[in-house]
Amino acid sequence: MSFHLWGSEGTTEHGHNYYEIFLVTDGRVCHEINGKISEISKGTLCMICPGDIHQLRRIENFSSIHMNICISPKKFEEICSALGIDPEAFESQKPLTAALSTEEQAYFSSRASLINRLISDGYEKAASVICSTASDFISIINSSKLTQKIDCPEWFENMLEKIRSPEYMTCSAADVYEMSNFSPPVVIEAFRKYTGKTVSAYLRDTKCEYACLLLSGTKMTTLEISMQLGYYSLSHFNRVFKSYSGFSPAAYRREYQK
Numbered sequence: 001m002s003f004h005l006w007g008s009e010g011t012t013e014h015g016h017n018y019y020e021i022f023l024v025t026d027g028r029v030c031h032e033i034n035g036k037i038s039e040i041s042k043g044t045l046c047m048i049c050p051g052d053i054h055q056l057r058r059i060e061n062f063s064s065i066h067m068n069i070c071i072s073p074k075k076f077e078e079i080c081s082a083l084g085i086d087p088e089a090f091e092s093q094k095p096l097t098a099a100l101s102t103e104e105q106a107y108f109s110s111r112a113s114l115i116n117r118l119i120s121d122g123y124e125k126a127a128s129v130i131c132s133t134a135s136d137f138i139s140i141i142n143s144s145k146l147t148q149k150i151d152c153p154e155w156f157e158n159m160l161e162k163i164r165s166p167e168y169m170t171c172s173a174a175d176v177y178e179m180s181n182f183s184p185p186v187v188i189e190a191f192r193k194y195t196g197k198t199v200s201a202y203l204r205d206t207k208c209e210y211a212c213l214l215l216s217g218t219k220m221t222t223l224e225i226s227m228q229l230g231y232y233s234l235s236h237f238n239r240v241f242k243s244y245s246g247f248s249p250a251a252y253r254r255e256y257q258k
Contacts, residue, residue, distance in 0.1 A: 013055040019071040020048040021137045023100070023108055027064035030057040033095055040097070043105050047096035047141050067112045069134045079135050085142050085196060098144035103164075107209055108133070110216050114255055128246025136205070142196045152194045155180065160195075164206055170230030173199045207231075208244040215253045222249040 013032075028041035033054040040046065048054055050073060058064075071079070080087040090096060100108070111133050118126035159180055162168050176199055177184045191199050207229040214225045223234050226249075231237035241249050 011056045013053060015051065015053045016048060016070075017050050018073065019050065019076045021069050021071070021134065021141070022046055022048075023067040023105075023137070025065050025067050025105070025109060025112065028059055028062045029064040030059055031055075032057070036095060038095070038097075043100045043102075045098045045100055045137060045140060045144075047090070047137070049090060049094075049096070052094075067108065069130060069137065071134055075131075075134075076138075079131070079138055083135065083139055083142070083196070084198075085138065090141075096141050098140050100140070103213075104140075104209075107212060108136075110212065114252075117255060132244060132246055139196060139205075143194070153190075155182075156190050156194055163203070166210070166228075169207055169210055169228060171203070172230065173203065176203070204240060204244065208241055211241055211249065212245065212252065215249055225249065 022045075024040055024042050024044045024046075026042055028039060031038055031040050031046065031054065033046075033048065034052055039059065056064075077087050111129065115126050115129050115133070118129060159176070162179065163171060163176065171179075177187050180187045182190075188199060191197060191202055195202055197205070211225055211229060214220055214228070215222075220228075222238070226232070226234050226237035229237070231240065238248050241247075241252070245252055247255065
């Protein structure tokens with residue numbers, strides 16, 4: 001697995017024997033993949049599979065910068081297995097793209113900065129953050145294709161919007177079931193169908209994503225952040241966050257502020 005930031009006039013037509021996931025972090029560019037041409041811009045996430053043929057071409061008066069992660073087929077399968085995703089399903093869902101929210105873009109921009117700082121101290125130190133970022137990208141691509149193929153009901157969209165707002169960051173799976181006005185089995189199936197995650201996994205990722213923003217952008221203590229996210233045991237929050245990001249909260253803040 002490897003990571004780099006890339007900006008160029010374009011590329012020649014080429015293929016890979018590995019997976020490539022890239023996020024356009026600035027500008028816009030013309031992307032051709034397997035004969036299909038589209039214009040992509042800041043906030044667009046794309047995944048290229050082994051055997052795909054693609055090319056990036058500069059659009060007049062525009063430049064672009066990308067955050068790239070390359071993943072071997074073996075590692076890709078391991079990540080998909082951990083996420084509960086069938087890697088073969090991506091073949092029938094091409095082109096593999098997703099549009100990121102402003103908050104998601106800010107989060108991954110901070111991730112890119114952190115990875116670059118860690119790489120300067122040696123690749124091994126950055127490996128766990130690169131892996132967790134790749135996992136996030138794969139999950140987003142998978143969720144995006146699921147919601148594109150199947151209309152997401154309004155009640156579920158409204159609930160996700162509520163869950164991701166700061167005032168609801170303390171909510172638990174039980175709270176989600178209650179606010180939905182549906183039975184737990186219905187809610188569990190909706191999360192699986194429309195996000196590709198369990199309720200608990202979705203809440204964990206949402207809370208840890210918000211924790212990253214608080215750690216990098218505020219002076220709140222780790223205990224204050226833990227309490228704001230509904231983790232009333234600091235040691236439990238530390239374990240959850242480290243599992244998500246590869247760092248303890250304190251270590252993540254130190255690395256970000258270097």
